[in-house]
Amino acid sequence: MPGAPNRPPEKTEATPPTPPVAEPPEKKALRRLVPTRVALLLDQWKGAPSPDLTGPYAKAEAAFASGDYSASLTSLDLLSVRLAEPRWPTLPDPFRLLRVPIPAPVPPHWDPDHKLAAAEKDAKKARKAAEDQLALARGSVAWAAAHGVTTADLAPKLDVAAGHLADPTGLTPFYSEVDAVWTGLYGRLPALKAAVVPARPPSTAETKEA
Numbered sequence: 001m002p003g004a005p006n007r008p009p010e011k012t013e014a015t016p017p018t019p020p021v022a023e024p025p026e027k028k029a030l031r032r033l034v035p036t037r038v039a040l041l042l043d044q045w046k047g048a049p050s051p052d053l054t055g056p057y058a059k060a061e062a063a064f065a066s067g068d069y070s071a072s073l074t075s076l077d078l079l080s081v082r083l084a085e086p087r088w089p090t091l092p093d094p095f096r097l098l099r100v101p102i103p104a105p106v107p108p109h110w111d112p113d114h115k116l117a118a119a120e121k122d123a124k125k126a127r128k129a130a131e132d133q134l135a136l137a138r139g140s141v142a143w144a145a146a147h148g149v150t151t152a153d154l155a156p157k158l159d160v161a162a163g164h165l166a167d168p169t170g171l172t173p174f175y176s177e178v179d180a181v182w183t184g185l186y187g188r189l190p191a192l193k194a195a196v197v198p199a200r201p202p203s204t205a206e207t208k209e210a
Helices: 025-040 051-065 069-083 118-146 155-165 172-186 204-209
Strands: none
Touching: 025 051, 025 069, 025 118, 025 172, 051 069, 118 155, 118 172, 155 172
């Protein structure tokens, strides 16, 4: 057959996805610390949540204040597990997003994202995290406004953030607005009330010694 033999198309190396920008640990901690505090201030706790919940939160807040953001996130991880326990009242939306997710076990091929490329999975996960942040910020600002906390300067930032979320070019402007909301709320929220732990009655041995 005349002519040069057919050549297979040359392989072009795929452009590697742009690695995500590392988030400052203090921002990551604050994005969880503030909505968690609001969740523990909800009326459903009837004044004061259990020390099993306020204990990890107090450790998270103390670690955050001291600049140990890794320890703060670790305590928040523990608290998110406890919030998922059935012994507590069910958290309303959007604060149930703060619980650790416990999905039912399913075969990998049942996952609709199973065949997505790693970069697509990461982008979808980042998008979901941003949507959750916006929902938590809206819920936190709404609770704060209803309980006498000044939010007039914070509420407009949520609409700006929502506009950035609709733009697929990136999430940096979105988090700039949301982080400003968390920073503003952090110093304005009321303190948690400690639950009263009933005193342990003295044992028989202790009574005899007295």
